[in-house]
Amino acid sequence: MPVTDVDKVRVLKPENCARCAQPLIGDDPLPYRHQVVEIPPLRPVVTEYQLHRLTCLCCGETTQAALPLGVPTGVVGPRAQAVAALCTGAYRLSKRTTQRVLEDLFGLSVSLGTLSNLEAATTEAVAAPLEAARTYVQAQSSAHLDETSWREGSQRAWLWVAATTWVTVFLVRLSRGGEVARELLGQTFSGILVTDRWSAYNWYPVRWRQLCWAHLLRDFEAMISRGGKSQEIGEALKSQAHQMFHWWHRVRDGTLSRSSFRSYMSPVRRQVEQLLEAGVTCGVSKTEGMCRDMLKRRQALWTFVHLEGVEPTNNTGERAIRPGVLWRKGSFGTHSPQGSRFVESMMTVVGTLKQQQRNVLDYLTAACEATLRDEPAPSLLPRSRKDPSDPMVV
Numbered sequence: 134m135p136v137t138d139v140d141k142v143r144v145l146k147p148e149n150c151a152r153c154a155q156p157l158i159g160d161d162p163l164p165y166r167h168q169v170v171e172i173p174p175l176r177p178v179v180t181e182y183q184l185h186r187l188t189c190l191c192c193g194e195t196t197q198a199a200l201p202l203g204v205p206t207g208v209v210g211p212r213a214q215a216v217a218a219l220c221t222g223a224y225r226l227s228k229r230t231t232q233r234v235l236e237d238l239f240g241l242s243v244s245l246g247t248l249s250n251l252e253a254a255t256t257e258a259v260a261a262p263l264e265a266a267r268t269y270v271q272a273q274s275s276a277h278l279d280e281t282s283w284r285e286g287s288q289r290a291w292l293w294v295a296a297t298t299w300v301t302v303f304l305v306r307l308s309r310g311g312e313v314a315r316e317l318l319g320q321t322f323s324g325i326l327v328t329d330r331w332s333a334y335n336w337y338p339v340r341w342r343q344l345c346w347a348h349l350l351r352d353f354e355a356m357i358s359r360g361g362k363s364q365e366i367g368e369a370l371k372s373q374a375h376q377m378f379h380w381w382h383r384v385r386d387g388t389l390s391r392s393s394f395r396s397y398m399s400p401v402r403r404q405v406e407q408l409l410e411a412g413v414t415c416g417v418s419k420t421e422g423m424c425r426d427m428l429k430r431r432q433a434l435w436t437f438v439h440l441e442g443v444e445p446t447n448n449t450g451e452r453a454i455r456p457g458v459l460w461r462k463g464s465f466g467t468h469s470p471q472g473s474r475f476v477e478s479m480m481t482v483v484g485t486l487k488q489q490q491r492n493v494l495d496y497l498t499a500a501c502e503a504t505l506r507d508e509p510a511p512s513l514l515p516r517s518r519k520d521p522s523d524p525m526v527v
Contacts, residue, residue: 134168176240177213203506209251211501213241215494217248218255222479223493225460252475255497258504259478262513266300266481269514271319273297275443277327277450278317278334280309281458284466285473292461292476293317294484296453299515301484303457305473311336325436327447330426342433345447349427349434350374356412356420363417366408366424373405381437381445391441398438406431453484485513 136142144164147157182204186197200206209217216239220231228248235241243251270276276295283290283305293304295317306313311333318326318337325341328334329348353374356367380397383389389397409431412424427434437443457480467473486493500510 139168175238203502205505207247207250209243209247211505212494212498213239214251214255214501215497217243217251218479218497219494221248221252222255222475223483225456225463227464253471254504255501256471256475256478258500258510259482259497259513262500262510263302263478263481266485266513267302267317268319269300270295270297270302270317271322273300273322273324275325275327276318276322277444277447277453278314279328279447279450279454280313280331280333281454281461283457283461283473285470286468290466290473292454292457292480294450294454294457294480296449296484299485299488300513301453301481301488303454303477303480303484305467305477309333325440325443327444327450329447330430335430339430339433341436342430343436343443343445344427344430344433345445346374346377346434347446347448347451352423352427356417356423359417359420361417362415363412363420366412366415366420370405370408373401373408377401377445395438398435402435402438405434456480456484482513489515 146160149155150157182200184198184200186195188195205211205214213235217231217235220226220234221228226234228245231248232243232245235243276297278293278295280291280293283292285305285307288307290305290307291309291313293306293313295302302317304313304317306316309331314333315336323341325343326334326337327343327345329345330352334342350371353367353371356363357371358364359367377398380389380394384391384394406428409424409428413421413428415421415424437445457476460476460480467476482496483493486496496511503510
């Protein structure tokens with residue numbers, strides 16, 4: 134770090150020569166610099182508000198002073214609330230572990246019930262920005278959707294994600310059906326939808342879809358594992374897919390033009406569709422059904438070839454939902470709808486702010502403070518670019 138950013142500088146000079154022990158004087162114009170970074174002891178700042186009750190000398194009525202605007206009625210301030218929500222909602226710590234973290238690091242003693250109340254309060258604090266984020270996603274030119282299994286109490290549920298360039302939103306629902314995909318996308322979405330082949334997305338027009346080729350590669354591997362004619366078709370499809378990815382990676386790194394890529398892909402498309410048609414009569418029922426399904430949505434295999442900004446895989450959606458998979462593995466889901474709303478809120482906040490390179494703790498603190506002042510919480514939407522280095526654009 135530059136010296137101007139250092140909190141304390143200690144100048145150390147040798148007093149005597151290491152060889153002859155004679156006294157030394159002067160200064161080294163370029164001294165060796167050694168820096169040590171330390172975290173100071175942390176303790177909570179406790180503010181006491183003494184609310185006096187005074188009796189009117191005229192009418193005898195007793196009036197108590199009110200808390201100033203922005204002061205919580207509970208014992209936990211907005212930053213402490215944000216830290217607690219960050220522990221359970223971003224770092225996926227259990228409530229008991231969060232108790233220990235708050236006690237060990239900050240000397241703050243909080244009950245399990247208080248932690249649950251703080252989660253609910255944080256969900257409420259970011260409710261309006263979350264709704265705006267969902268509306269934003271529904272207006273984008275493309276979206277990546279994915280879902281993974283979840284538990285809500287004793288019921289089976291699913292965690293859903295819709296990821297765009299700057300905003301990612303999550304939902305926990307008791308259904309894996311198309312109605313949840315419609316809820317995420319809204320009634321006005323008209324962009325490109327990138328997904329796997331799960332039937333919940335089949336309501337969306339195939340001409341505006343892109344099927345994930347990473348998932349298709351797994352399907353081709355499944356064909357290969359069935360042997361016989363299915364294996365031959367699967368190996369041929371896998372070879373075509375690898376050729377496509379080779380050219381696609383060249384497009385991304387700038388060594389192959391878009392126009393050349395489109396030209397190269399024409400024979401690949403013909404070959405893939407011919408192989409799928411052959412697979413419909415290969416004699417292996419699972420492979421036949423798989424090939425029929427792909428042919429029904431053949432147009433959605435090639436959207437990325439013709440439209441810039443569309444990826445051939447749903448890696449964006451899978452990366453976005455990965456933290457949810459880890460959360461589920463650690464906690465097995467949520468105990469109640471209230472817990473699910475907290476998961477939706479925190480995963481949306483953390484995922485979106487990570488995309489925009491914004492600080493999550495600062496945001497949550499500001500949102501909690503705004504609630505106490507009865508003001509709108511900060512937006513989760515990308516800001517207008519003022520600095521050329523600012524990654525957030527509208």
